[in-house]
Amino acid sequence: VGQGSGFVAQTTFSDVTCISGTGANEAPRAADPGAQKVPILGLSVSCSTTSATLLSVQLTYTGTTAADISTLHIYRESGRTPGFQPSQDLLVGSVAITKTGTNVSLDVVNATANNVVSSAGATFYFAVDIKSGATSGHTVALQLSKTKVTFSDGGWPPSTIGPLGSTTITTSTATAVALTAGSNPSVFGQSLTYRATVTQSSGSSVGATGSVTFTDGVGGSALCGAVALDAGGRASCTTASLVAGAHQIVARYTGASNFASSESSGNPLSQTVNRAGTITTVSSTSATYGQASVTLTAQVTASSPSTAIVNEGTVTFTVRQGDTALGSAASGPVANGSATASFTLNGISATTYSIAATYDPAASNPDFTTSGAGTLGTLTVSPATTSTTLSAPTVTYNASGLVTVTVSSAAGTPTGTVSLSVDQGVPVSRPLTNGSTTITLTSPSTGDHALSASYTAQGNFAASGAIGTLHVDKGTPVLSWSNPADITSGTALSAAQLNTTAAFNSAPVSGTFIYTPAAGTVLNVGNAQALHVDFTPTDTVNLAAAAKDVTINVLPAAPTIMGLIPSSGPVRAFVTVSGANFELEHTQVAFNGTPAVVISETTTTLTTTVPDGATTGPLTVATTKGTASRLFTVTPVGSFLLAAAPPLARVIAGDQASVSLLVEGTGNFGSLVALSMSEAPAGITTSLSPAFLVPNASGFLSLDVASSVAPGTYAFTISGQALVDGQTTTRAADFMLQVLAPTTSAVTGRVLTAEAVPQPIPGATVTLGSAFTLTDAAGNFVLLAPPTGASMLLVDGRTASTPVVQYPAVEVNI
Incomplete structure (x- = not known):
């Protein structure tokens, strides 16, 4: 910015490698002889790659004569205060001027320091020291010719830069500028007023001549443009644009009439601008449970006396439940004092949360201070909306109705309880399982029942409800009626055939039965004749009518038996049967299933005999029209019994034993009984004597036991077979045989009568020394543990004597 000339003149350039830049006039309108570090030309450059280094510069003097300047300086702007600030900027290099004349190369x-140029750029100022004896009216001007500036990348400006303006050396009446400030230190955004007073060297006011320019530093950015002096030579500048940091405020008098220009650069006003305080206010907001995120908003304002709008930094929001932090979210850059951030809810519960907000200013060169929200905001998470539905399938009377209530939500599965009211009755509550529950309505009456389900707000889910209808159909009774038994011609229909019963759910149902054909009807002969019933229940509100069909067979008349003469008798006895409906030559008679011969017959009388093999049971008369029966008892002629003794016989392996057999007849039984023996174990040989027995006769079974037969007890069965009342009849007798080891020391034998047909003598005492035993039912004895040596064996029959038969004692020397 050409401070003195009041116009902007720039030249933009770029080299073929990385350097590009802009040249601009920095000269004041006038300068006094002896003025130091007067800026003439500015050069802003940057490197598009990594960096480049300024190496040297040779300028051309285009003013009146180079003899007017003594030194040429190059400064690099420090960045703290915009514009040329020789007290703050960085010296790059200086050279004493030895040249004179115009359009000469100085x-x-x-460049010895502070000369590296990066992509961030750098601004260089070219300033001169004017000699104290410089001639008034001479101009001072500089020009940067192409190829006269060198960088490490080999680049140079493609064209000559400057003169973009020049300053004039003047010898007018010297002036001085005094500068005062209203408030120091101040804060960013605070309105500041600077007052400049211009006086002559004599101390007198210059009056209302000329104007004063206020800048932030020598040649720096203008705070206020040319402000005209008042009659007292005073000018003021009010601004709020100073950024936070240290500033050197300079007031420059432009000069007018015979008054020389002057500035306060020799004694700039130090202004400290502190960061402005801030106030952060967080806004309350709301969300719905299940919502993914919510936008949080905060306002950041500058504290008084600053009036600045906050346009830097970020705000960090923290959401808490009580003292527990649930999460944080950072905003983007604050714009126009407002900051927003998206906070992820992560399924937090429906309730109220606090929102804290902390403002953080810009990371570098901030103009504001950090602040937190004094009053917490509120995040209200409302319960998620729900939808309640009812499902109630139609049921039949006396069955339980099942009502399913389902509560759903896009935010998840609702929990808690749901209530159901039936016909505006008292609601019942049930817990939800996976969002639903099924309620059983026990035996609702027929018709439609109004249902109302209600889900109250619970936890994270809002309330909802639903209405519906449960329809209950009438029940249909079950009719039990089987096909009636066949009836004979002439039999009228009665309760025996028309006997339908009605039930519902296994419980009897009362009502009216109407039969077709009706009771008392006599049907013609025929099979599968239809019978129909219509049932009307007494409870027509809850039960429906029902009907059923069955069939009945009507048969011709069957025979009947009125008497038997005799009603009992033996085989081959004559029997006379009296009755009705007998068919000549088509009547059959059987005794308990055994066919009999019909000797004579009429339609009312039959004569027959009891067949062989008949047993007590029904005497049956059968015709083509049916059957009739009457009990007949068959009396037996006689029978027999078979006995074997003793029940347990004893024998030493290698010895023999006998068993007595006896057939006893009953009644007039007189047939021979054939004897047979069950299969004997290996090593035991049996022999029957005799093989046939007449009633009340006895015989023997002989058993020869080989020494190889293992000791033990063996079972045997003897069978006797004979005809009894014309039927083959078998009787059996069982006994056991105890086999002792062949090494058993014993005296064995058998005691019989001395007759032509010897008979066993049971109960005789056998003694040898101190050993003794008794004979069994077959006369067998086994005397164990006999003494060694010669002894007298005593067989004492007296113990077997009866009142009829007396037996003596017999001795045998052993």
Whole structure:
């Protein structure tokens, strides 16, 4: 910015490698002889790659004569305060001027420090020291010719830069500028007023001549443009644009009439601008449970006395439940004092949460201070909306109705309880399982029942409800009626055939039965004749009518038996049967299933005999029209019994034993009984004597036991077979045989009568020394543990004597 000339003149350039830049006039309108570090030309450059280094510069003097300047300086702007600030900016290099005249190349200035140019750029100022004896009215001007500036990348400006303006050396009446400030230190955004007073060197006011420019530093950015002096030579500048940091405020008098220009650069006003305080206010907001995120908003305002609008930094929001932090979210850059951030809810419960907000200013060169929300905001998470549905399938009377209530939500599965009211009755509550529950309505009456389900707000879910209808159909009774038994011609229909019963759910149902054909009807002969019933229940509100069909067979008349003469008798006895409906030559007679011969017959009388093999049971008369029966008892002629003794016989392996057999007849039984023996174990040989027995006769079974037969007890069965009342009849007798080891020491034998047909003598005492035993039912004895040596064996029959038969004692020397 050409401070003195009041116009902007720039030249933009770029080299073929990385350097590009802009040249601009920095000269004041006038300068006094002896003025130091007067800026003339500015050069802003940057490197598009990594960096480049300024090496040297040779400028051309285009003013009146180079003899007017003594030194050429190059400064690099420090960045703290915009514009040329020789007290703050960085010296790059200086050279004493040895040249004179105009349009001459000045001495080369070598860049020795602060000369690296990066992509962030750098601004260089070219300033001169004016000699104290410089001639008034001479101009001072500089030009940067192409190829006269060198960078490490080999680049140079493609064209000559400057003169973009020049300053004039003047010898007018010297002036001085005094500068005062209203408030120091101040804060960013605070309105500040600077007052400049211009006086002559004599101390007198310059009056209302000329104007004053206020800048932030020498040649820096203008705070206020040319402000005209009042009659007292005073000018004021009010601004709020100073950023936070240290500033050197300079007031420059432009000069007018015979008054020389002057500035306060020799004694700039130090202004400290502190960061402005801030106030952060967080807004309350709301969300719905299940919502993914919510936008949080905060307002950041500058604290008084600052009036600045906050446009830097970020706000960090923290959401808490009580003292527990649930999460944080950072906003983007604050814009126009407002900041927003998206906070992820992560399924937090429906309730109220606090929102804290903390403002953080810009990371570098901030103009504001950190602040937190004094009053917490509120995040209200409302319960998620729900939808309640009812499902009630139609049921039949006396069955339980099942009502399913389902509560759903896009935010998840609702929990808690749901209530159901039936016909505006008292609601019943049930817990939800996976969002639903089924309620059983026990035996509702027929018709439609109004249902009302209600889900109250619970936990994270809002209330909802639903209405519906449960329809109950009438029940249909079950009719039990089987096909009636066949009836004979002439039999009228009665309760025996028309006997339908009605039930519902296994419980009897009362009502009216109407039969077709009706009771008392006599049907014609025929099979599968239809019978129909219509049932009307007494409870027509809850039960429906029912009907059923069956069939009945009507048969011709069957025979009947009125008497038997005799009603009992033996085989081959004559029997006379009296009755009705007998068919000549088509009547059959059987005794308990055994066919008999019909000797004579009429339609009312039959004569027959009891067949062989007949047993007590029904005497049956059968015709083509049916059957009739009457009990007949068959009396037996006689029978027999078979006995074997003793029940347990004893024998030593290698010895023999006998068993007595006896057939006893009953009644007039007189047939021979054939004897047979069950299969004997290996090593035991049996022999029957005799093989046939007449009633009340006895015989023997002989058993020869080989020494190889293992000791033990063996079972045997003897069978006797004979005809009894014309039927083959079998009787059996069982006994056991105890086999002792062949090494058993014993005296064995058998005691019989001395007759032509010897008979066993049971109960005789056998003694040998101190050993003794008794004979069994077959006369067998086994005397164990006999003494060694010669002894007298005593067989004492007296113990077997009866009142009829007396037996003596017999001795045998052993």
